[in-house]
Amino acid sequence: MPTYAVTGSTGHLGRLVIANLLARVPSDEIVALARTPSKGADLGVTVRTFDYDRPETLPPALEGVDRLLLISASEVGKRVPQHQAVIDAAKAAGVSLIVYTSVLHAPDSLLGLADEHRQTEAALAESGVPFALLRNGWYTENYTGSIGAAVEHGVVLGSAGDARVTPATRADYAAAAAVVLTADDPAGQTLELAGDEAFTMAEYAAEVARQSGREVAYQDLPEEDYRAALERIGLPGPVAGMIAQSDAAAGQGALYDDGRALSRLIGRPTTPLADAVAAALAA
Numbered sequence: 001m002p003t004y005a006v007t008g009s010t011g012h013l014g015r016l017v018i019a020n021l022l023a024r025v026p027s028d029e030i031v032a033l034a035r036t037p038s039k040g041a042d043l044g045v046t047v048r049t050f051d052y053d054r055p056e057t058l059p060p061a062l063e064g065v066d067r068l069l070l071i072s073a074s075e076v077g078k079r080v081p082q083h084q085a086v087i088d089a090a091k092a093a094g095v096s097l098i099v100y101t102s103v104l105h106a107p108d109s110l111l112g113l114a115d116e117h118r119q120t121e122a123a124l125a126e127s128g129v130p131f132a133l134l135r136n137g138w139y140t141e142n143y144t145g146s147i148g149a150a151v152e153h154g155v156v157l158g159s160a161g162d163a164r165v166t167p168a169t170r171a172d173y174a175a176a177a178a179v180v181l182t183a184d185d186p187a188g189q190t191l192e193l194a195g196d197e198a199f200t201m202a203e204y205a206a207e208v209a210r211q212s213g214r215e216v217a218y219q220d221l222p223e224e225d226y227r228a229a230l231e232r233i234g235l236p237g238p239v240a241g242m243i244a245q246s247d248a249a250a251g252q253g254a255l256y257d258d259g260r261a262l263s264r265l266i267g268r269p270t271t272p273l274a275d276a277v278a279a280a281l282a283a
């Protein structure tokens with residue numbers, strides 16, 4: 001029987017992937033790979049230590065693993081060597097499939113973040129291990145994560161102009177990952193995944209206003225001013241720069257895709273923006 005392993009299993013996306021896998025295959029076929037195993041005690045599956053920065057942890061954790069979901073690592077700038085270490089270890093362990101969470105339209109994406117994903121896709125191709133690419137768009141939670149501040153201050157800041165974006169919730173991307181991981185023959189697939197619904201930042205702000213009953217408007221800023229505003233609220237410079245650059249790229253269409261591959265894959269519409277906003281306001 002195939003054994004499925006998931007990296008980053010203690011993160012937001014990884015937890016949801018494990019839950020989706022549990023709905024599809026017996027729990028003893030799933031291995032949660034975790035940098036901090038104690039965080040995975042409630043996942044309901046076997047947890048193995050797996051730290052991208054500690055190469056000695058990788059081979060034993062991959063013993064008996066057939067299909068591996070490599071959820072992209074979270075430290076921007078360190079990810080290429082981290083992903084390479086995982087790919088090398090998976091190859092040595094005889095893993096038959098790596099599914100990797102890349103970024104929407106990776107080959108020509110304007111997102112600064114895309115470079116590490118392009119390099120990882122190249123490393124996968126180089127490795128000879130069969131692989132599938134989940135080119136995930138933005139998380140809706142990237143917007144709704146700061147909904148409290150938007151309501152409090154009556155403003156959504158950004159640099160995306162009036163461009164439309166098609167994000168999807170982590171739950172939608174996690175469902176897709178579980179479908180692909182357990183599919184009959186997913187090797188070779190490249191999936192551009194995004195939400196069904198397109199909206200502008202002004203439309204997002206209007207939805208927040210409608211549901212909260214408060215005045216909330218979108219204020220568009222030049223990329224530099226948005227970066228400075230993010231730094232003023234306490235984000236580290238590189239993170240603020242990355243977010244502002246991503247938003248400016250979104251302004252040029254980098255976070256838009258109307259192919260609807262995600263809803264086809266999961267067999268249902270992606271989560272409507274109204275539902276995501278309602279969930280965030282209730283949290």
Ligand SMILES: NC(=O)c1ccc[n+]([C@@H]2O[C@H](COP(=O)([O-])OP(=O)(O)OC[C@H]3O[C@@H](n4cnc5c(N)ncnc54)[C@H](OP(=O)(O)O)[C@@H]3O)[C@@H](O)[C@H]2O)c1
Pocket residue numbers: 007008009010011012013014034035036039050051052053071072073074075082101136137138139142
């Ligand atoms: N598409 C988007 O909009 C978007 C937005 C944000 C992030 N992302 C990407 O998607 C990934 C998953 O998102 P998320 O929201 O689930 O992120 P998250 O909650 O930050 O989870 C990241 C996971 O990676 C693990 N990890 C980090 N460094 C590691 C290392 N050196 N060795 C082993 N595991 C390590 C973390 O382990 P610990 O629990 O020990 O910290 C955690 O389980 C992110 O890592 C990032 O690459 C995409």
